[in-house]
Amino acid sequence: MKIALAGNPNSGKTTLFNALTGKTAHVGNWAGVTVNKKEALIKKIFNQTNTSITAVDLPGAYSLSPFTSEEAITRDFVKNQQPEVIINIVDATNLSRSLFLSTQLLELGIPVVIALNKTDLTQKKKTIIDVAALSKMLSCPVVEIVAVKNRGNGLDALIEKVLSVTEHSQRAPFKIDNVDLNNKKAVKEVDIKRFQFVEQLVQSVEMRQNKSNQQTIQDSVDRVVAHKWLGLPIFAFIMWTVFSISQTYLGPILAEILGGWIEIFYVFVQNLLGNDVSPVLSSLLLDGIIGGVGAVVGFLPLIMVLFFLLAILEDCGYMARVAVVMDRYFKRVGLSGKSIIPIIIGTGCSIPGIMATRTIKNERQRRTTAMLTPFMPCGAKLPVIALFAGVFFNDAAWVGTLMYFMGIAIIILGALVVMRITGEKNSRSFFIMELPEYRFPSIQRAITSTLSRAKAFIVKAGTIILLCNAAVQIMQTFTWQFDVVAAGEQSSSILASVSSPFAFFLIPLGFGVWQLAAAAITGFIAKENVVGTLAVVYSITNFINTDELALVSGGSQVASIMGLSSVAALSYLIFNLFTPPCFAAIGAMNAEMEDKKWLWGGVAFQFGMGYFMAFITYQIGTLITTGTLGDGFIYGFIICLLLVSYLFYLMKKGDKQTVVTLKTMKN
Incomplete structure (x- = not known):
């Protein structure tokens, strides 16, 4: 039935x-x-x-x-x-x-x-x-x-x-x-x-009692939280508070407990294997699988706290007000007010966020929203944010908050560019949305939602991330002749030879080494892989261990192992967050766009935006902190200049198309 x-x-x-x-x-x-x-x-x-x-x-x-x-x-x-x-x-x-x-x-x-x-x-x-x-x-x-x-x-x-x-x-x-x-x-x-x-x-x-002419308490609250000027700073403060709780206070305490359990399990398996097991097999099991997957799972408490708080905000009715606040900005750049809904859904996972764009009737607005939604940091990117905020910025809550507002800013900028390229400057959109009443959030529903996302995270860690980290460990262990790499000669490994050509193009961004390039590449399979791969290539068994994160001479031991300055670390974080999402999300983009030209144009735009933002961050940040420009400035500037020039060419072409369209309508 x-x-x-x-x-x-x-x-x-x-x-x-x-x-x-x-x-x-x-x-x-x-x-x-x-x-x-x-x-x-x-x-x-x-x-x-x-x-x-x-x-x-x-x-x-x-x-x-x-x-x-x-x-x-x-x-x-x-x-x-x-x-x-x-x-x-x-x-x-x-x-x-x-x-x-x-x-x-x-x-x-x-x-x-x-x-x-x-x-x-x-x-x-x-x-x-x-x-x-x-x-x-x-x-x-x-x-x-x-x-x-x-x-x-x-x-x-x-x-x-x-x-x-x-x-x-x-x-x-x-x-x-x-x-x-x-x-x-x-x-x-x-x-x-x-x-x-x-x-x-x-x-x-x-x-019913007719009170339509009276202002209720909820109306008074909406006049403040959905105000055209106050709404955005209130949203920023709320997000900063959420990240403070999840990334600075409660989250790290729970993560340290889980990290201790992972460390105990690591030592238990190490003792179980003993000294008679092949070093290659031992390294694969301990460093590649337990170390790599454990490094990702170690951030699960921080992610669960964040998802729980976001579920509370959504259940009480506040997130619907965020859609109203952002509507006025989105309409100015040629998007529908409905575009904010897929973007907010995308904070959990980009795939359902992209799928939610099908509620947008206008074809150009739907495709644009599907292309831009992955710029909003999703749950898979949270371990990367948490890692770099903890290692390089002492668990500062502003790092995560900044990434979310950078995502919104890039979405608005990207929408403006697409509107110019497509020549649809004068399209109008209307956003009609029923605001739910404020209510006391259900703790049970928030816990259920959080556990559901945690389960999906663990399943992903036990499948895709596990296999990817095992592959990374094998590629790092052997040369192309399948000889075991000698100690201190990791640059001769399969992984190094594959990643090194990509690392060359990343020098202007501040992280032109094969280890960081390899982590960025595996991030396209699943963004959590960035953390797992870094754990494998640098042999760091536990990112959450307080001893490893203890500040030493103004920087952490993990930071010194990676060899990144705080500016380069911020650049690396931006690159991984704002380049194309995982392959599954790209597949969702393909399904919703229904146009290969839009799909590949969107992926190219995502690559270009991530590269450009990371370049600007590293070069300007290095200039401010050291008084000189960073390495590779000249050819990085040439790459960015070519990207920007091509965008301006497309926008100019779109402007001409707009003029022709307006003349046709006038005639």
């Missing part, structure tokens, strides 16, 4: 799906979080029959006449797949908006059960909904639920009602036959009548 969960964005649809199935699909306070349908079996505690019930979480939709691609997914599924029952999740705090879709679902002939969600909020607002009257007028069962509180809040009754209507035929309370769907005027007239029907229905079943 298959049931579909359909409803408006932000109605609690995915929260209900998680509660019924025990899954941990991402829940957000904006449209576009569910960008594809998800399926899972309903838990046995809700299903007392022998029949397995599959729940399908469909993307949020306001209508079955699709405006966006995710609405098309919902329409196509309910019309073509014919689920046995549709659970229509209706936001009890906004009946007039939610019931428009309900009337369309009821016309399909498929049994419908209305799940009246967020009834706890209507009680707080002293709003009364006559459920019996609503059920009678819609000709379908209506069940009150509170999805966020899981079992015991109507979910058992909801599934019982679903099972009871499977064989029933559904009668439509509102239906007009013989409507030509290709006749826009006729469809518009039907929609107007549908809205009138919904308004009359709501007036009949809902009794």
Whole structure:
């Protein structure tokens, strides 16, 4: 048996799906979080029959006449797949908006059960909904639920009602036959009548205290946090606080504990192997696998604390306000206000962030957003940020905060460049978004979300990162003749010979050595590999060990091993964060852009931007700190000059295209 969960964005649809199935699909306070349908079996505690019930979480939709691609997914599924029952999740705090879709679902002939969600909020607002009257007028069962509180809040009754209507035929309370769907005027007239029907229905079943002319506490808070001038500094302060807790205070304490366990395990395996094991095998197991993977996993506590705090901010409703704050800046550079949503989602992982761009209707804006979303540091880049902040900047919270705001600045600059290149200076976009009410965040949901991301991180560390670090260790151990590299002659290894040509081009950036080049290369497989590869090539078993990070003569021992100044370290961090993302994210870009020219142009732009930003950081930083320019300035300047010149050429070409377009429109 298959049931579909359909409803408006932000109605609690995915929260209900998680509660019924025990899954941990991402829940957000904006449209576009569910960008594809998800399926899972309903838990046995809700299903007392022998029949397995599959729940399908469909993307949020306001209508079955699709405006966006995710609405098309919902329409196509309910019309073509014919689920046995549709659970229509209706936001009890906004009946007039939610019931428009309900009337369309009821016309399909498929049994419908209305799940009246967020009834706890209507009680707080002293709003009364006559459920019996609503059920009678819609000709379908209506069940009150509170999805966020899981079992015991109507979910058992909801599934019982679903099972009871499977064989029933559904009668439509509102239906007009013989409507030509290709006749826009006729469809518009039907929609107007549908809205009138919904308004009359709501007036009949809902009794609320009318306080629309009064400013609530939430309105007062929004006047500050979403203010056009105050909103951005408030966001910066909140992000600095988040990074202070995760990277400076709580995170390192937990990381040190985990680092100690990793060190104990390392010594245990070392003693277990003894002295009779081949040095090559011992090095592969201890340094390549345990040391490399352990170096990455050692940062897991810092990442978990950060994700937990971000989940709290999202659940309480603040992150939706960030979208409003950033909208005014994004519209000025030719992006849609909806572009901020994929970018915020991309802070967890670039792949779902890129996939969320399909909610943007304008093709150029969608492709631009897909190209720029990876500039926002994702969860895979956090170990790199944490490593360099800890080793070179004494766990300073400003490092992580700066990287996020650099990402936003690069996105805005990149959008401006793309707008000029494509010649679409005068395109307009509108951003309509329902702001969720502020609420006390659910600690349980935040913990569940954090553990889910931690699990994905550990699985990645135990598969891709493990294999990559093992390969790096093997390549570092042998020459091309498969002879073991002699001590002190690592430059003759396979890894060194492969990485050295790339290292030459990185000299103007401050890190032109093969070890750092190798780490940057493996970062394109998975950004966490940067940390793991550095641990392998420099034989550092634990980056979190306080003894190794202890300051010695103004710098740490790890810093001295890498041979980087703080300026070069910042340049290396910027290069790894703002060059192209992992291969999986590039694959997602390819799927959403649907154009090879855009894909390769986007990858080239990402390479160019990362190189240029790292070059500027190193050369100017070195000039300020030492009074002289850094190594390789001349040919690095030539490379950057060529990159910038080509961009200006493309922008000038786009300007001419704009002039031609405007003349055509004028004529």
